[in-house]
Structures are given as C-alpha cells and as structure tokens.
Amino acid sequence: MPEHRARVVIVGAGFGGLQAAKALRRVEADVIVIDRQNHHCFQPLLYQVATAALSPADVAWPIRHILRDQANTTVLMETVEGVDAVARRLRTNFGEIPYDYLVIATGAMHSYFGHDEWSEVAPGLKRIDDATRIRRSILIAFEQAEAMAGLAEKCRLLTFVIVGGGATGVEMAGAIAEIARQTLAADFRRIDPRTARIILVEAGPRLLPTFPPELSDYAHKALERAGVEIQTETRVTNCDRHGVETDGGRIEACTLVWAAGVIASPAAQWLAVEADRAGRVKVGPNLSVPGHPEIFVIGDTAMVMESGGRLVPGIAPAAKQMGNHVGRQIAARIAGRGGDAPFRYMHLGDLATIGRRAAVVKFGRLQLRGFIGWVFWSVVHIYFLIGLRNRFVVAFTWAWDYLTFQRGARLIIEPNRRPPEK
Numbered sequence: 001m002p003e004h005r006a007r008v009v010i011v012g013a014g015f016g017g018l019q020a021a022k023a024l025r026r027v028e029a030d031v032i033v034i035d036r037q038n039h040h041c042f043q044p045l046l047y048q049v050a051t052a053a054l055s056p057a058d059v060a061w062p063i064r065h066i067l068r069d070q071a072n073t074t075v076l077m078e079t080v081e082g083v084d085a086v087a088r089r090l091r092t093n094f095g096e097i098p099y100d101y102l103v104i105a106t107g108a109m110h111s112y113f114g115h116d117e118w119s120e121v122a123p124g125l126k127r128i129d130d131a132t133r134i135r136r137s138i139l140i141a142f143e144q145a146e147a148m149a150g151l152a153e154k155c156r157l158l159t160f161v162i163v164g165g166g167a168t169g170v171e172m173a174g175a176i177a178e179i180a181r182q183t184l185a186a187d188f189r190r191i192d193p194r195t196a197r198i199i200l201v202e203a204g205p206r207l208l209p210t211f212p213p214e215l216s217d218y219a220h221k222a223l224e225r226a227g228v229e230i231q232t233e234t235r236v237t238n239c240d241r242h243g244v245e246t247d248g249g250r251i252e253a254c255t256l257v258w259a260a261g262v263i264a265s266p267a268a269q270w271l272a273v274e275a276d277r278a279g280r281v282k283v284g285p286n287l288s289v290p291g292h293p294e295i296f297v298i299g300d301t302a303m304v305m306e307s308g309g310r311l312v313p314g315i316a317p318a319a320k321q322m323g324n325h326v327g328r329q330i331a332a333r334i335a336g337r338g339g340d341a342p343f344r345y346m347h348l349g350d351l352a353t354i355g356r357r358a359a360v361v362k363f364g365r366l367q368l369r370g371f372i373g374w375v376f377w378s379v380v381h382i383y384f385l386i387g388l389r390n391r392f393v394v395a396f397t398w399a400w401d402y403l404t405f406q407r408g409a410r411l412i413i414e415p416n417r418r419p420p421e422k
C-alpha cells in the first residue's frame with residue numbers, strides 16, 4: 001500500500017498564506033493554495049492605485065505564477081464558504097476539499113461599525129477593484145465639476161472626505177491633495193482644482209495613533225501644509241450620497257473614502273470558535289485553533305498576543321512571520337519532529353507617507369521624517385514588491401512622477417452614464 005501523503009490546504013494567498021506555502025516548498029506533502037482571486041495584492045501600495053499613481057498590475061501578481069516553481073503546490077481559484085472541522089473538509093463554491101492540515105489566512109475586510117449600508121457610498125480600500133472604484137470617483141468628481149454650472153454643486157463635487165486617520169487615511173488624504181494642488185492644477189478651464197477641499201476625519205485625538213506622538217504631530221502639520229483639513233475627535237454618525245454627518249456637523253461631499261476600521265474574515269464562524277470583538281480567532285501559542293491542532297489561523301484573521309501582553313498588529317510583516325512559523329511547524333510534524341513551538345513576533349517598525357516627498361518612519365529606536373523618511377519608505381516598499389519587473393516599473397514611475405508632478409494612471413475606464421443627483 002502506498003503511504004498516505006499529507007495534504008496541507010492553505011486558504012488565502014495574501015501575505016500570510018503565501019509565506020506559509022513558501023515555507024512548505026520542500027516538504028513531502030501535497031500543498032493546495034486556495035484564493036477567491038487569481039492574484040496576490042500588495043495592499044500597502046493600493047492607495048497609489050486609488051490615486052492614479054500606479055496601475056493595478058504594478059501591485060498585484062498572479063498567484064499561480066508566484067508559485068509556479070513549487071512542484072508540490074497546486075493553486076485553486078475558489079471561494080471558501082465553510083469548514084467541517086470534524087470531517088476535515090473545506091466547503092468551497094466548487095465543492096468539498098479534504099485536508100490533513102488547514103491554514104486559514106483569509107485576512108480582514110472593512111468594518112462600518114454596524115452600518116454596512118455606508119459601504120455603498122463610502123468604499124474602503126482592500127482589493128484592486130476597491131482601488132479602481134475610488135480612482136474613478138476621484139477623477140470623475142473633477143470632470144463633473146468642470147461640466148456643472150452651479151457653484152454649490154461644484155463645491156460638493158470638489159470636496160473629498162476621508163474617514164479614519166490611520167496610515168491608509170493619511171496616505172489617501174496626502175495623495176488626493178497632491179492630485180488637486182499639483183497634478184491637475186493646469187488641466188481644467190472652468191474650475192480650479194486647487195480649490196478642492198480634502199477633509200480627513202478622525203475619531204481619536206490624533207492621527208497615526210500607533211506612531212509616537214511627535215511623528216503624529218509631524219504628519220498632522222505636513223498634511224495641513226499640503227492643504228488637507230483635519231478634524232480630530234470627530235465621529236462620523238452617517239454617510240449618504242451627498243456627504244457625511246459628524247458630531248461636529250454635516251459636510252457636503254461627493255467622494256467619501258472609508259479608512260476607519262476592519263473586521264476579520266468569518267473564519268471564527270466557519271470553525272465555531274471563540275473570537276475577539278474584531279472577529280479574530282483566538283489562537284493558541286503555536287497559532288493553532290484550541291481543540292484542533294491540525295488547524296492554524298494566521299495574519300489579520302488571528303488574535304495573537306505578544307509575550308508582553310500586547311496584541312500582534314494587523315500588518316504585513318506580522319502575517320508573513322506567522323505564515324513562516326506555521327509552515328515550519330507543519331513541516332516538522334510531517335517529518336515527525338514535534339511542531340508545537342510557540343510563535344514569537346518581531347516588530348520591525350511602522351511607516352506612512354504623506355504626499356510625494358514626506359513620510360514618517362519608526363524603526364526600532366530610529367525615527368525618520370520628511371524627505372529622508374520618504375526615501376526610506378520608497379526603498380522598503382520597492383524591496384518588498386514581488387518580481388523584478390514590478391520593482392523596476394514602480395521605481396521608474398515614482399522617479400518620473402517626482403520629477404514631473406504627474407500621475408500616469410489617470411484613466412476613467414467605466415462608462416460615465418449618470419450625472420450626480422442634485
């Protein structure tokens with residue numbers, strides 16, 4: 001009788017899942033990577049697609065291509081809908097897939113704090129299609145303002161509200177300000193794009209709450225210099241097609257971007273296990289699910305505590321470290337060498353850009369800001385991109401845009417059928 005070859009199923013080819021697959025590349029096992037998309041998306045640069053600096057293909061790669069040299073690995077484009085943890089089978093939109101080991105790395109999605117209806121008017125940024133949708137609304141707002149007669153409507157069209165003052169909100173606000181003040185400044189005849197209002201609304205007392213206060217303060221001032229209006233300690237109470245309501249008053253606006261909160265993918269419901277308030281599965285020290293040593297949950301879907309009692313943050317390096325750890329644990333178990341080592345997280349740093357020549361960086365004890373921070377940020381992001389072509393294209397595009405103040409991906413692809421409601 002041929003010996004049973006272990007089957008490891010990894011759900012999600014984001015930062016965590018992809019790293020887990022790579023850690024299993026030399027293991028005597030059948031590895032199946034399942035993702036509902038055919039590409040891995042480099043989310044840290046999605047805002048550049050949303051603001052027309054980069055094209056979708058610059059920040060995404062076919063998963064099949066990334067893993068093409070890994071002979072033990074099969075890639076399936078399917079959507080997972082549930083898990084039968086007793087029978088050890090996954091339910092997908094194409095049927096059932098049995099597993100011996102399961103790694104769930106399905107990430108997180110936007111949270112509208114119980115108001116999912118806001119997603120229609122205030123899209124968040126998570127996937128490529130979110131980015132192209134936001135890009136369209138930003139560009140079309142300027143086009144429609146050029147075509148419209150009424151001053152009030154022009155003002156509404158040229159008001160952009162970003163909800164959430166974390167890294168994504170800060171980066172979006174800085175980039176939209178740059179589009180209005182620099183990229184489009186000379187392109188229109190009936191409107192002055194430089195009069196656009198970009199308003200960043202944050203419920204907490206300061207921007208970038210995970211950064212040291214002095215870097216938050218720097219980012220706040222740099223954004224204000226770039227023309228962004230910042231409203232801290234302001235809570236959004238409603239979003240509609242015409243603007244947002246906050247506890248400080250109403251803002252009429254045509255384009256809203258949601259960067260305020262995330263909730264984990266529904267893995268905890270699939271497994272019927274305990275989750276925290278953000279829906280993250282409470283995993284054990286080795287990242288396996290309590291009561292199921294063969295199931296691991298990693299990345300943004302997992303609630304993992306550091307030894308100091310702090311929560312491991314939902315960022316790409318944390319997901320990659322978890323993926324690597326779990327891949328190694330499974331490899332050790334298949335080889336009959338234990339595989340129960342606890343996960344230890346190493347925090348490398350925090351980075352955020354503010355427009356085309358400023359960034360804040362906290363890297364251990366090192367703190368950088370301004371142009372030097374931006375250079376550091378750029379080098380780090382180019383280094384972590386997948387593929388030589390993308391590194392080259394992104395580096396060249398940034399250098400070109402830096403010199404020319406341009407943004408090459410200013411395309412409205414979808415038809416412009418309907419003028420905005422008055």
Ligand SMILES: Cc1cc2nc3c(=O)[nH]c(=O)nc-3n(C[C@H](O)[C@H](O)[C@H](O)COP(=O)(O)OP(=O)(O)OC[C@H]3O[C@@H](n4cnc5c(N)ncnc54)[C@H](O)[C@@H]3O)c2cc1C
Pocket residue numbers: 011012013014015016017034035036037039040041043044045046047078079080081105106107108125126167168265298299300301314315316317319351
């Ligand atoms: C706009 C934005 C900017 C960010 N900027 C930074 C940054 O600058 N630095 C940083 O470190 N982190 C940043 N992050 C966070 C970072 O991207 C995440 O922490 C990281 O992607 C988490 O990795 P993951 O593997 O858990 O999930 P993801 O990378 O989100 O991958 C999840 C994968 O699972 C797939 N999937 C989900 N559900 C299913 C299903 N039911 N069936 C099949 N497949 C499924 C998805 O298609 C996706 O490919 C940013 C995130 C966003 C959204």
